[in-house]
Amino acid sequence: MKKYLTCILCPMGCSLEIEGEQTDCCFEVSSVKGNSCNRGIEYAKKELTAPTRTLTTTIAVTGSSIKLVPVKTAEEIPKDMLLTAMEVIRRAKCSAPVKCGDVLIFDLLGTGVRVVACADAPPLFPC
Numbered sequence: 001m002k003k004y005l006t007c008i009l010c011p012m013g014c015s016l017e018i019e020g021e022q023t024d025c026c027f028e029v030s031s032v033k034g035n036s037c038n039r040g041i042e043y044a045k046k047e048l049t050a051p052t053r054t055l056t057t058t059i060a061v062t063g064s065s066i067k068l069v070p071v072k073t074a075e076e077i078p079k080d081m082l083l084t085a086m087e088v089i090r091r092a093k094c095s096a097p098v099k100c101g102d103v104l105i106f107d108l109l110g111t112g113v114r115v116v117a118c119a120d121a122p123p124l125f126p127c
């Protein structure tokens with residue numbers, strides 16, 4: 001059985017042709033073609049067995065002129081958890097001041113993954 005993916009690890013965007021067999025639990029990769037480097041092979045294997053993504057979104061801030069602070073997961077999380085993770089983050093709130101790099105959620109959905117601020121949210125009235 002063949003599957004086709006575009007590698008998203010760099011701007012080259014190589015078109016990958018993956019051969020393998022679908023088992024009860026996953027797709028067992030036997031060969032990968034079209035990759036310009038070995039990272040494409042690892043990407044294909046991971047994408048077809050346990051795909052993960054870095055989640056980028058925003059969290060509401062109180063006490064700042066900025067209403068939403070951009071955040072991202074510090075590590076990738078399983079792709080099938082993205083919607084649930086978005087719901088958890090959508091309900092979260094934090095208070096100013098927030099500094100870029102602050103951890104706003106320490107253990108997202110029991111994954112051990114932290115959600116960190118990607119920008120400052122200064123307080124409305126600096127001390």
Ligand code: SF4
Nearest residue numbers: 007010013014037040
């Ligand atoms: S296979 Fe290598 S060169 Fe091609 S897109 Fe992936 S990382 Fe980039």
